[in-house]
Every structure is written in C-alpha cells, then in structure tokens.
Amino acid sequence: KVAKKAAKKRATRKKVVKDVRLKAYWGVFNSGLKRLAVFEYADKRAAEKKAKELSSGSKGNHFIQLVKEPITEA
Structure with missing residues (x-):
C-alpha cells in the first residue's frame, strides 16, 4: 500500500469588513x-x-x- 500525500490546505482570505456608518432616527411604531x-x-x-x-x-x-439606518453616500 502506498500512502497518498495530504492535500495542502488553501489559505483562506479574510473578508474585508467595510465600515458601515449608521445614523440614528426616532421611529413611531404601532x-x-x-x-x-x-x-x-x-x-x-x-x-x-x-x-x-x-x-x-x-x-x-x-x-x-x-432606529439606526446606514448612511447612503451619493
């Protein structure tokens, strides 16, 4: 029996977290x-x-x- 070589682990890229800015509002709810x-x-x-x-x-x-909503930059 011949042992197979272990497959190399692929390096995973970390997700780049985009900085999301929030703006606060007061919401009236029922x-x-x-x-x-x-x-x-x-x-x-x-x-x-x-x-x-x-x-x-x-x-x-x-x-x-x-209520916090993301600021949309136009």
Whole structure:
C-alpha cells in the first residue's frame, strides 16, 4: 500500500469588513411593529407627540423606538 500525500490546505482570505456608518432616527411604531413615521434624532419630542396623537384615537397603542439606518453616500 502506498500512502497518498495530504492535500495542502488553501489559505483562506479574510473578508474585508467595510465600515458601515449608521445614523440614528426616532421611529413611531404601532402595536404590529409597523413603522408609521420617522423623525430626526434631535426631534424626540415631536416623535413622542406624534405617538401620543396616534394613540389617542381608537387605533391602539403607538410608541417610539430608536432606529439606526446606514448612511447612503451619493
């Protein structure tokens, strides 16, 4: 019996992680987690006001949540 040579391991290239920049927004969501409105991060009061407006109707609860989206460079 003749032993076969072990196959050389191929060097794997590491993936280059592209730096993705994110921007923060306030999102107004309903109880079904559907985003209804988006406000700039500095406009938290406006987002809270919108959520309160929507909740005051008979449509159920609405809340705000921090949303981070990638910045698209044009």
